Amino acid sequence: MTTLAPARASAPPRHWLASALRRLLWWVTLTLTGGFQRRGRLPRGGCVVIANHSSHADTAALLAALDARHAPVIGAAADYWFASPWRRRICSRLAGGFPVRRDGGGVDDLLAMADELRAGRTVVLFPEGTRRADGEFGTFHRGALVLAEEAGVPLVPVGIAGTDKVLPKHGRLRSGVVRVRIGAPLPAAATPEDARASVAALHARAEAERKRDSGLRRRVSSVINSRWGAVLVFLWAVAEALSWPLIPELLVATIVIAVPRSAVKVSLSIVAGTLAGGLLGLQLAAAGAQLPAPLTTDRMRAQARHEIAVEGADAVRHQPWKGLPYKVYVAEAGKADVPPVDWVVESAKARGSRTAMLTALFAVLGLLLQRFRRWYVGYLVVFAGVFAWSLAGVIRTWS
Template structure:
C-alpha cells in the first residue's frame, strides 16, 4: 500500500491537472485501472499526455510517469517540474533504460501505477510507433499486469511544436494484457483504444449549435451590444443573462461578446442620462420607488462614483443612468465611473461563464437543460431582488 504522503501528493497532482484541463476543454475517462500495482502503456503524441493521465487515473494508484532523462532531467528546473508536478522518474533512452525501469519494481509491488510511453518519444502526425520491451520486462519482474490506455485529443490541445488551444481530452483504460503479451500486441491494444476513443463523436445539443452559429456570425456582436444598450434604457433583462447563454455555448467568443455588451451598456447609460436630464422618463419595468430613492441618495452623496455599488446591490443599471441625468451628473464623469463599474462586472461574468463552458464541454448535450436552469435561476433571483427593494 502506498504511503499516505505519496497518496496525498497524487491527489494534489490529480486536482491540479484536472483543473488545468477543465479550463482548456475538459478531460473524460472511460474504464478504470485494476486494483493493485500495474504498468500503464499509452500512446504519446503531446506533452499534454502526461497531464491527461495524471488527471484521469485514480490517485490511489499514485501514478508515476517515466520521463526521458535526456530531456526532463538535464537541468535543475526541468527536473523539479517533472518530479513535483508529474511524479516523473528518469528513463535513459541511450542505454541503461531497462535498469531505470526495474528500479520501480518495488513501488509497483506497493500498489503504484507506473506510466510508460513505450514509443520512447512523441509520435508525429498521430502515427503510433513501435513499442520497446521495457514495460513488459518491468511488469514481469514486479509480477503486475500491463494495462493499455488510449489517449485522444492531446494532439489538438498541444500539438508537437505547436501552441496550446482548446480541446476535449479523452482517456480510455483497457483490460489488462495477457502475461505473455508481446510489444506488438501491446501496441495493437493501445492503437485500438486510441482509434476508438478518437473516433467517438462528441455528443452535442442542436440548440447549442444554433446558438453558436448566431454568436459566431456577423450578428453576434450587434446582438450583445443591442441587448445591453436596451437594458440600460428600459429592457428588464440584464446582459449577463445573454452572456450566461452564449459564453457557455461558445467559450471562445466570451471576450468579444463581453466587450460588445459593455459597449452597449455604456452607450445606453449615456443616452439614459441625456434623456433624463432633458426630462424624458422611459418605462422602467421591474424597478421600484425604493430603488430610485436609494439611487438619488447615493448620487447626492457620491456623485457619479455611486454607480460603483450597482454591480452588487441588485438595482438595475438603467435606474442609475436615469438618476444621474436627473441629478445633473456630468456626462464625462458618468461615463468614466460607469465604465469601471460595468466593465468589472460584465467582463468577469463573461469570462466566468466561458470557463464554466470549457469545464462542462463534454456535457454539451445538456445545453437545453442548462438554459432552462439559467432562465429559471434568473427569474427567481430577479423576483427576490424586486421583492427585497419593494
C-alpha cells in the same frame, strides 16, 4: 508472463501528497482549457500503464486521471527531459518523471522501477517512445511488458483523445476537451501487438466520445473566441442600457455555460458596455431625449424616480435585486441631473457585483456539465422558457 506477485494495495503514504497535488494541478488546468473526463479505473496495487502519445499534454491527462493512491511516475525521455536542469526540475516536480534512455540502456532504467511497482506505485510509459500524430500509432516497444513481468504486476492499456488538439506537436495551447479511457489489464501472454491494438481501441472510443458535442455550442464558442466576441457582448450591454429589452446577463447564461473559460472576457465586456451605455443614456435623458423603453411600466419609472430623489446615484444599488431595468434608472437619473461621475461609480459597484457573481456561477456550472455538451440546445430551450416566465412575472408585479 509470470504469475502476478502480491502487491501493496496502494503506494506508501509519503508519496500521496505530492501525487494528489499533481493530480489537482493538471485536473484544474485541463478543465480550464476546455474540459477533462475519465472513464475506468486502475486495479488495486501497483501496475504498469501504457498509453498512446501525441502531445506533451498526454502526461497532464494521465496525472489528472490516475488516483493519488497509485502515486504514478512517468517514464520520460532522458535525452530531452533530463538534458538540462530546468527541464529536469519541471519533469520531476510537476510530472513525477524519471529518465528512460532511448539510445541504449532504457530497459535497465525501467527495471530499476520494479521495487516501486511492488510497493504499490504505478509506472506510466509511452511504448511508442515519441509523440505521433493523432490517430497514428507507431511500433510498441517491449519494455513495458518486460517491466510488468519482472515486477509481477498487471499491464493496463489507456487511450487518450483530444490532447493533440489542446497542445499540438510544435503548436500552441488551445481550448479542447480531453478524454482518458482506462481499459482492463491485458492477459499475461499479451504481445506488443496486442498492447498496441488495445490502446488503439481505447483511443478510438475516447475520440468518438470527445466528438459528441452540440454543433450550436461549437458555433457559439467560435464566435465568442473570435476577435469580435467581446465587441458583440459590449454592444449588447450598451444597447440594453439605452433601450434594448433583453438584459446582457442572458449572454452569460448562453455563452459562459457553453465556453466557461470565456467568463472573464464576457463579464468585463458586459460591465464596460453597461457603463458606456449608462453614461450615454444619462446624457441623452438630461438633454430631454425620450428613448423607447419596451417591457417597462409607469410603476417601474415611478419607483426609480422616488429612489433617485431620495438617494441620488446610490439608488442604482437597488436595481440588480428589484427586477427594474437598468435603462429605467438611467433615464430617471438623467432627468434628475445626477452627476455623471457619481452615476458611473455607483453603477460599476452595483452592476459589476451582480455580473461577476452570475458569471462565476455559470462558469462553475459550465465546467461541471461539460460531459453533457451535446444537449446544449435543450438547455437553451429550457432556459429560454424559464427566463420568459420570470420576465412575465416581473412585468406583472410592476404593472
